[in-house]
Amino acid sequence: MPPKLSVRSGITILAVAASVFFVGTLLLTLHRHFTFYSSYDQGIFNQVFWNGTHGNWFQSSLSSQLSTNVVHNGEVPAVDYRRLGQHFTPALLLWLPIYYLFPYPATLTVLQVIFVTAAGLVLYALARVYLQPGIAIFIVISFYCANAVLGPTLANFHDISQIPLFVFGLLLAMEKRWWWLFGILTVCTLAVREDSGITLFGVGVYLVLSRRYPRLGLAVCSLSLIYIIALTNLVMPLFSDDISKRFMLERFGQYAEGDEASTLEIISNMIRNPGVLLVELFTPVFGTVKYLLGQWLPLAFIPAVAPVSWAIASFPLLKLLLGKGDSVLAISLRYAMSVTPGLFYGAILWWAGQGFGNLNKSLTYCQPRRLKSGFRRFWIFCICLSLIFTITSNPSRTLYFLVPDSIQPWVYVSAPEQWTRVPQIRSLLAKIPDDASVSATTYLIPHLSSRREVIRLTGLAVKGDRQQIERVDYIIADLWQLQRYQKAFKEDRQQLQAIVDLIKAVTNSQEYGIIGFNNGVILLQKDTASLPEATKAWEAFLGNG
Secondary structure: OOOOOOHHHHHHHHHHHHHHHHHHHHHHHHHHHHOOOOOHHHHHHHHHHHHHHOOOOOEOHHHHOOOHHHHOOOOOOEOOOEHHHOOOOHHHHHHHHHHHHOOOHHHHHHHHHHHHHHHHHHHHHHHHOOOOHHHHHHHHHHHHHOHHHHHHHOOOOOHHHHHHHHHHHHHHHHHHOOHHHHHHHHHHHHHHOOOOHHHHHHHHHHHHHOOOOHHHHHHHHHHHHHHHHHHHHHHHHHOOOHHHHHHHHHHHHHHOOOOOOOHHHHHHHHHHOHHHHHHHHHOOHHHHHHHHHHHHHHHOOHHHHOHHHHHHHHHHHHHHHOOOOHHHHOOOOHHHHHOHHHHHHHHHHHHOOOOHHHOOOOHHHOOOOOOOHHHHHHHHHHHHHHHHHHHHHOHHHOOOOOOOOEOOOOEOOOHHHHHHHHHHHHHHHOOOOOOOOEEEOHHHHHHHOOOOOEEEOOOOEEEOOOOOEEEOOEEEEEHHHHHHHOOOOHHHHHHHHHHHHHHHHHHHOOOEEEEEEEOOEEEEEEOOOOOHHHHHHHHHHHHHO
């Protein structure tokens, strides 16, 4: 790429970069879905959308199975459980008309790729407010190759994939003084989920510190803070106790004093325990440093010295660093995407000449930095390195056919092998009526989630619309997949044993009968006699296991 590009050449390269990202990620994620590697979250969101098209807003039996009433109190999943008590996501309604026209789980995969691809295009327009096409293109390519962007895009559908598009659009509207659009995208950002106001709060802090629009910044900060507190303490508890009894404890339980805690209680305890706060902020040290380097890498570490990046991204970053659990510092998971808008906008302003010494100056009087040939080569190296790290991490097993899941012991599934299994699995799925209740293993759930009653094994009971608890009509399990991965993954090994024991119990009691078995995939039906041929294949599988 030459150091100076014409506007037309910049747009041409932008179109190529966006097209490569769109086509590449779309093919990989659709391949993942149709070869039965999309998983539980894809099923949750598809069921939420499917229920939405039938007037049952935000209801999901799959989400109910993760609720505190089921996990902690031992209740049965219910079909009328509203997911808004776990995550408040009204922005999903924006895309419901599209899903209504194309009511398939794969539609969500396409939407997610469109969101992120469009975010890159908006980022280019935002960069061009201050920068020449050459540097603007570098920033966009960095975005498309960032582990924190590419990894979550290759995963199940998730609500955070909307954040970059909305926040980049909001910042562009601010730069252009399109205040009507700024207002709309502010509302859209808040509507993504209950914690998306944290990213918006960072934008408000920047507007105050930079003195560009201090009153607007104070309004944005106030709105974000009031929205988060009111939503998590007043609105979400109306739907369920999940925010206080499960999610806050799972993420911030180290600051809690009992079996439940509100966001206000967690914040209060953080302030009163600064020692615990500092420990959580910097530990694990290696994991924290690795995470920050991974976020900065595609931009050649510019965000590390860009004050605006720190001003905006610090708040969603603090949410992750102060939390607990392995997923918060996993850069290829969806949470990392909420940090990226601040990092990239800060990098734009750094290249525009906005440094530590002139944070409060008007950008009109800043001298843009030049992209020298030596740094350009280093930047390209960083982009390539980020892309390599993303590929080798095999995010969400999307690249399972390229990257082994384990070296020692060896666990690898080739594309031809998995595609051979696809028609075998589909032949058994086709035997399950669309209106039947079903319990399935994780990777089969997305393909069965366009129904009211679907849960994950080893669950068998569900509370239907008549408020009666009944056993599911069908059980289907991909035992081959669990058997293949059990050598390296303890969770798969335990799940395989639990499901095998369950199948033995329900068949011995004649509550369910085996009506199909094909290459490690078993289908059972309630109150039905087992077919001799299917039973023989099941017994052979047990003998070989």
